[in-house]
Amino acid sequence: MEQRGRKAWRGRQFCFFFMVVLDVVCNGASAQIRYSISEEVQRETVVGNIAKDLGLDKSALKDRGYRIVAGSTEPLFHLNQNDGILYVTRGIDREEVCDRTSPCLINLKTVLENPLEIHYVVVEILDINDHSPVFPEKEKRLEISESALTGARFQLQAAHDDDVGQFSIQQYRLSHNEYFRLEVKDRGEDRKVPFLVLQKQLDRETAGKLKLRLTAVDGGKPVKSGAIDIIVDVLDVNDNSPVFIKEFYSSTLKENAPVGTVVIQVNATDLDQGANSEIIYSFGHEVDSKVINVFTIDAHTGEIKVTGQIDFEQSKSYEIDIQASDKGQAPLTTDKSVMITVIDVNDNAPEIEVTSFSSSIKEDSKIGTTVALISVNDLDSGDNGKVICTIKEEVPFTLAPSLQENMYAVVTRSQLDRENVSQFDVTIIAKDSGDPIFSSEKTISVVVSDVNDNRPVFSSSPYVFYVTENNSPGASVFSVKAFDCDESDNALISYHISREASGDNKFTSFLNINPENGDILALKGFDFETLKTFQFRV
Template structure:
């Protein structure tokens, strides 16, 4: 403090000295002088006494403002009245001179006083701010200069001469440049590259020191913020990300979340993600990415069979200017799921398949695939039904549908083959493909008749052109191979002709080529033709044509178109057989509607009952029941001495003859057949009654003169009875032999193989048994047939065929069709059996029916056991 006052005194002395020199009052006062500090002695300078200053009213006027100095009224000195601040008064001006006017009011005078305020070092260097924030880009090049605003010092002169220093820094240094024009220029120089990511903030202390004594200092803190430069690209923690997803992953599923790190800050560190698909290059948007979070989600559907691998590129871009990009790849592998069923395709189909195709023929080529992979794509194939087709694998995914068995179009004309494919997935998926395989026809079947032998019944006297039967041959082939035409085969003789020789079957019948209808060419006559046997050929239109044969046995069914006819006797008479004790003769008389014969016979008086006097013999050109004759006494009606056997025709005494019966008896005997309507013939028998001796002479004369004339007396009844007993025994033995023969034949037919016999027409003997046990026979030719019309009868007819072989001719058999082992309704060996109770043709080889017939033969004589029975005599006559 003392030093300061010393300086002030020195300054006053200097001012006064200067004022004295210049002639002007000058004062000098240091700034910040205390109030009351005497600046100058005005009374001395102006010649004013100390006491006069107050009286003269001296005051200081400073440009209309109150001055910081005033005149002390007591001393008349100019003293400091208020704080003097040079920096306030003059600022940086130097020197700081205040021009004051000293106004004296008594008397009014003005004195000019120049007051110089001298500077003291009372102001430290002052920076504009205590802290200065500086932002420098981190990418600023080394050597970059950044201007700084230096400190200011309100002082002047040496007190205002500033020097600067910097706190130590490896990145910055201070550069001070002094120029006369611009003054001091302060620069911050970058000596080392900045790295915000390493040191984001630098704090430096800038100190300014003035030249005063003592020196004052001012400081300013430099806060250097390293501004982020977009010098870091976003970085992913992996360059390649691998992800696996099954192909059935639902939409919206999170695939992966990516996170890129950018060391920059602010917008330079704000990352935006974008997605780019590298492979495959299609327009489907399968994936989407959240631009802020980096989450990749599934937007579309995955399909392993379409795309198995996706390569995605994810770009992470910051928001710097220019923006920096970071990249990574996402490799997404799609895992297969068994979501595709196998597929079966028919690449080639060769249909229709001929039915004679060989085993191994390729029918179709198949292609099998499954879009899945691995076990899901391994396909196993099978075929259903398993026969007659199978599968053969040529190579992977290719199969051949081949024929494993022989085909038969007639059994199966078309196959629906199903190829089944199954993959190895879990669960497995299946596929089916139907293949329609038609079978084409080959002419491998000959026409076949439903029967090897057809039995056709035709009534005689049928009209020409009448349909006799309809034959049908089945050919299971199709089209021309199955179109059958019929023809009559002339290779076998048809029937013997009454005019001699054989007549062809075509003269009797014809066959319609298309329908197979059998027509009659001319009316048939049973008496001319009983059996017509021929063959019908059925030929298809295939290449080569195949032939089938059938044998037709045409039986002409007898109609009752012939009346009975009386047979002539040995002497030329008609219809009378003489017995011992009788003589027969005849003459023909007309009868109404029938043939009438007049017969003669003699009978002795006293002949016992049952004495046969004559036998009427008659035949009928018809057959069967139509030829089965019965005899009735038409006149006289009532109880006459004679009776006639119903079926034998024997005229016998009904009682002992008496004289009252008269010398002659006239009998009218009607012979009727069993036809519908029946036909008849009439015979008139004239019986002369004579004595016994006359009857003997007549009989002797008859036998010696071949029954010319006369009366023969009857033989004694005992002799006739004895002869009848002998014949009855013979008949019983014969019937027994027939029974044994029937049993033997039945056993042979039962265990012997049946063979087909084709035979032509031949005569057969017909023997008829009635319900009463009497027998008749017909010598007409016949065969085993059944009249399908008319009333049923209980008689049993036994036919004994005598079939000669047909005339030689070319064979009509075709070896293209195997012959059956047995022919229907064809007989060989034992007699034909026929029962009129059943209106059908009986199969002749059936030995069981033969046995029944034999039993009937055996039973019939038992009914005629009595030797005197007429039935016994008729039976013997019928057999012998």
């Protein structure tokens, strides 16, 4: 019962903090908020109130369409559009959604429409101690010559813990014995490799076999551990280990180097004679599988060659453990690290992403109005990853860089006129600075919406027409016509006669006009002897 209570409490516990950074671009806006939660919190756990942290009015959220921009993966979070609170959609396993790099950051994009705002929300998934250290084997056998010198080091298999940081493996413990002490080498990224160091001369006749126990302990409270049995078989004779000629081996290698390229050659010597001095080169037992997939070492010459695809974007360097072993009956082995640094070449084109877009804009919008927000990314590094964005066509739009790197706003740079051009296809070009240059294009269509900025125009002015005297009252005597360059309701026209009582305009009381089609009707018959001419205004 108590154990279930602790587990439930652990499932409910979470902590979060936030940091708000506002980044405003012309008429569009962007902001960044950071929260943190523990993994394995229950679904519907509150991550944070985005609306409150941004100072947004909750009453306007629903009308303005506040939402998370959908991604390509299963959503881990959802947003309440009524109050702006961010919730956990399902239980999150940090080891499932992130690799072992720390911190584990989930990037969300939220958009608030009318006016357009984009907010970046970063949620850090905090690790909890839910994994124990595990060795790849339950037992490890070592064969060590009785002539091995004090201080000799023997690499052991490292344990693995899916947790990170303080919950990963913090130390190793060796069972008490009089022959060996434990030394641990920190290889970074929560990777510690244990070594047995001989501290007392072995004697096969006294102790031909030793049984040790190595325990890996993490930093949780309470701690979790895993263990492996180490069986040491003490052998005779061969009493000299190979010695590498150089203290340190390093080389550089361009990515996309062809298969068969020789990267570096290692060389070791052995003071023994015969088979005990013949050396075989190999990778160390703890070499990562990704190294084995792209490199090989010649067992006889020590040449390291390329056998797979070298990609700078996947790995910028390789630290390879090399072993030199003699051919004695009890082979002696010496370890050496080889550092290979990968040099980037320009093999990736920039990627353009439209993060937010308003498909239409009013023709009377002010210069500098934002119609779209874009982001660019190039997987290369250095000059190969530096991207310059331009707009291809001669259009009344330009790119305004954001305070956030590789973010741009597409804004108006001159006045729009729907009556001249009602739609623009804006093509954005992203070019990197590499050699050769790689580029990408993205086209967005912007529709210019109408505003009532044109007056009706008569087909003729003035109009001159003739009426036969004794005309029939109520009959049409003439028609006027006007047109408007605007569209929809802005182009609808109605007609009326200006009724001014002075001068000739007093005769307008005898006229009427159809407000829809401009037909002018005479309400009485005219007499040439009484009235020969008159004018009026429509």
